[in-house]
Amino acid sequence: MEQPKRRRSDGPASADGTGFAGAPLSADLWLRRCTARMRELDPQIALEDAEEIALEMYEFERTGVMEPEAAVDFVGSQMLKEPLARLERRGAKRGA
Numbered sequence: 001m002e003q004p005k006r007r008r009s010d011g012p013a014s015a016d017g018t019g020f021a022g023a024p025l026s027a028d029l030w031l032r033r034c035t036a037r038m039r040e041l042d043p044q045i046a047l048e049d050a051e052e053i054a055l056e057m058y059e060f061e062r063t064g065v066m067e068p069e070a071a072v073d074f075v076g077s078q079m080l081k082e083p084l085a086r087l088e089r090r091g092a093k094r095g096a
Contacts, residue, residue, distance in 0.1 A: 030058055034068035041076065 034054035038045055057063040063071035
């Protein structure tokens with residue numbers, strides 16, 4: 001698996017991985033939990049595909065700061081919307 005980039009949100013995080021206080025959730029643990037949740041929801045997904053998607057979710061500013069299971073559930077809920085929700089990076093920083 002490719003090594004994830006460090007996020008600005010890496011640092012103090014909660015013990016349960018929510019990112020609000022306590023010991024940080026390591027990138028490796030975040031990716032493993034995210035991959036496991038995807039495979040729990042879709043047992044047919046290939047491990048390599050789940051790992052690649054998990055890495056993209058980790059590096060995405062919105063889902064990367066969520067708990068991994070919550071991130072998978074969020075993306076899944078957005079994929080069910082009509083028209084399909086667009087999950088894009090911001091063009092400009094907030095407040096700019």
